[in-house]
Amino acid sequence: MSRSDDRAPAAHGAPEVRAEIRIRRTDGSRSVFSVDAGEYTTILDALEEIRTVHDRSLLYRHSCHHGSCGTCGVIANGERVLACTTRITSDEPLDLDPLAPFPVIGDLAVDATPLYADFPTDASYLRDSDARPNATDPVAPEEVGRFTRFENCIECGICVSVCPVVRPFKGPAALAAYGREIEKRPDREAELLAEIDAPDGVAGCDRALNCSAACPLGVYPAKHIAVLKRKIDARRADYSP
Numbered sequence: 001m002s003r004s005d006d007r008a009p010a011a012h013g014a015p016e017v018r019a020e021i022r023i024r025r026t027d028g029s030r031s032v033f034s035v036d037a038g039e040y041t042t043i044l045d046a047l048e049e050i051r052t053v054h055d056r057s058l059l060y061r062h063s064c065h066h067g068s069c070g071t072c073g074v075i076a077n078g079e080r081v082l083a084c085t086t087r088i089t090s091d092e093p094l095d096l097d098p099l100a101p102f103p104v105i106g107d108l109a110v111d112a113t114p115l116y117a118d119f120p121t122d123a124s125y126l127r128d129s130d131a132r133p134n135a136t137d138p139v140a141p142e143e144v145g146r147f148t149r150f151e152n153c154i155e156c157g158i159c160v161s162v163c164p165v166v167r168p169f170k171g172p173a174a175l176a177a178y179g180r181e182i183e184k185r186p187d188r189e190a191e192l193l194a195e196i197d198a199p200d201g202v203a204g205c206d207r208a209l210n211c212s213a214a215c216p217l218g219v220y221p222a223k224h225i226a227v228l229k230r231k232i233d234a235r236r237a238d239y240s241p
């Protein structure tokens with residue numbers, strides 16, 4: 001374990017706490033740093049100060065700094081959070097670990113490729129309003145809200161990280177993406193439901209609801225998995241003799 005006590009000026013207002021940040025490194029050790037944290041200092045702010053002032057070798061992921069890109073997920077004292085929107089409010093030691101179960105590239109940086117492995121193929125990432133069943137009709141206010149909820153997903157992987165299912169399972173992020181794609185492209189519903197009507201699809205969900213509780217954007221993947229299950233059950237009923 002290495003330790004740095006070099007003090008650096010607090011960049012986010014007057015320091016309110018002197019935080020001890022304990023970061024899991026690639027080799028399994030923890031490096032410990034002390035950082036002044038003001039009222040608005042986030043975990044990502046602290047990581048950037050550590051990398052700028054104390055340790056240029058520190059690896060972590062980030063891009064937007066405002067909860068939109070989904071790249072900065074970490075485990076902070078056992079809780080899955082976005083580093084850029086989580087403030088440091090205590091001088092209690094803060095243990096930071098990479099977002100399991102994703103493969104570690106280095107320190108807190110993970111390879112998010114597995115997150116996308118089971119997303120529907122040819123999924124569109126922008127909602128095409130012309131794909132609505134009656135595209136010439138204006139979108140009712142309540143319909144806009146329904147689409148917005150799906151679109152909130154930033155693909156951060158936190159829902160997958162907290163899901164307790166260990167057997168083959170497409171996972172909450174991919175299934176929410178299926179739900180999103182069906183909302184956008186009703187013409188693909190039968191095709192997409194067939195892909196997730198499998199042991200590793202909707203049936204693989206244990207309804208632990210961890211995903212909905214942990215999602216930082218309020219996407220509630222478990223709710224959407226339940227909607228998909230109802231669609232699959234209805235589809236089966238239609239085909240039963």
Ligand code: FES
Nearest residue numbers: 065069070072084
């Ligand atoms: S840096 Fe983009 S979500 Fe945190």
